[in-house]
Amino acid sequence: MPKWNFINGLTKEAIRSVNPLWASAIKASLKSKATPLQSNYHVNTGAVTRNGKIVLGSNHEMAITDTITHGEEAVIAAALEKYGKDDPIQVIAFAGAEGEEIGSPCGNCRDAIRQYADLDNLVIINAPTAGGTAVVVPGNAYFKNDFAEANAEEKAWLLESDALAQALKAEKTAYDVYLAKSSPKIYGAAIACDNGLVFRGSYRGDVAYHPELPISAAIGNFRDGSDDACRKSVKMIVVASAGSMPDVMYKDRQHALEFAEAIQSLNNKSGIPLPVYLANGRQVFKTDTNEWLPFRFSPKHLGLEKAIAGGYEKLFS
Numbered sequence: 001m002p003k004w005n006f007i008n009g010l011t012k013e014a015i016r017s018v019n020p021l022w023a024s025a026i027k028a029s030l031k032s033k034a035t036p037l038q039s040n041y042h043v044n045t046g047a048v049t050r051n052g053k054i055v056l057g058s059n060h061e062m063a064i065t066d067t068i069t070h071g072e073e074a075v076i077a078a079a080l081e082k083y084g085k086d087d088p089i090q091v092i093a094f095a096g097a098e099g100e101e102i103g104s105p106c107g108n109c110r111d112a113i114r115q116y117a118d119l120d121n122l123v124i125i126n127a128p129t130a131g132g133t134a135v136v137v138p139g140n141a142y143f144k145n146d147f148a149e150a151n152a153e154e155k156a157w158l159l160e161s162d163a164l165a166q167a168l169k170a171e172k173t174a175y176d177v178y179l180a181k182s183s184p185k186i187y188g189a190a191i192a193c194d195n196g197l198v199f200r201g202s203y204r205g206d207v208a209y210h211p212e213l214p215i216s217a218a219i220g221n222f223r224d225g226s227d228d229a230c231r232k233s234v235k236m237i238v239v240a241s242a243g244s245m246p247d248v249m250y251k252d253r254q255h256a257l258e259f260a261e262a263i264q265s266l267n268n269k270s271g272i273p274l275p276v277y278l279a280n281g282r283q284v285f286k287t288d289t290n291e292w293l294p295f296r297f298s299p300k301h302l303g304l305e306k307a308i309a310g311g312y313e314k315l316f317s
């Protein structure tokens with residue numbers, strides 16, 4: 001059986017007080033049966049609950065590059081079915097390739113993790129299948145919701161901007177027939193271009209629980225709502241919610257990241273994130289498409305920057 005030593009992914013230091021359940025999670029992951037029919041990218045995952053119960057799961061693909069589950073969703077669902085919501089997951093481990101890489105859940109999986117895992121005590125481990133150095137990162141490090149306020153000048157023009165007005169309009173026009181009292185508050189989004197064009201995006205829920213989120217909707221509007229080639233020069237993303245600061249889903253942040261990486265690559269600004277302004281109509285906070293998705297699951301990191309840029313380039317030719 002392979003053996004692992006553990007390092008802290010944030011400090012790169014060796015961890016001396018190793019929890020024996022970490023290796024149990026990795027060993028469980030080795031038994032999972034991923035079906036990455038299209039990507040051939042196996043996400044073999046194991047997890048341990050607060051009470052020490054071990055579950056396993058993996059990614060299962062379907063339709064047009066869609067999934068039934070990612071590995072993280074699979075272990076969360078397995079633990080919920082077997083042990084219930086009062087025994088949440090504290091360890092998620094992936095077994096994969098060599099190299100001391102930090103594990104990187106996608107945005108959607110982060111939404112699942114923050115809903116159901118014991119986030120304050122969670123660790124996410126990325127381990128080589130054959131044994132060796134496994135990288136451990138506290139679960140909280142993957143989430144960011146405290147942002148710097150925009151400076152006075154930025155705040156002044158943002159509050160008067162068409163982009164903010166459009167984002168607030170998108171909040172109002174959300175298709176939200178199925179929202180429950182426990183649902184997070186709706187927000188609206190807008191993509192603003194240097195030439196003044198604005199593409200708003202509103203939430204579109206559905207009764208089958210497969211919503212389109214606001215930033216994703218704005219990206220669709222940007223792609224298909226104009227043939228103006230000048231819109232390629234994107235200035236910013238604005239997210240707004242009247243009354244309270246928008247709590248942007250990590251799935252939507254993932255869409256924003258992929259959009260930004262593609263469009264910035266086409267604008268010869270590879271690696272430079274797009275600014276993101278978060279506003280409630282009075283206050284304005286500023287972040288960017290990298291900062292608000294720590295240890296991001298990035299197309300660029302996967303070597304796919306050219307491919308995603310190509311997916312946008314055809315819009316402007």
Ligand SMILES: [Zn+2]
Pocket residue numbers: 070071072105106107108109110
């Ligand atoms: Zn995922």
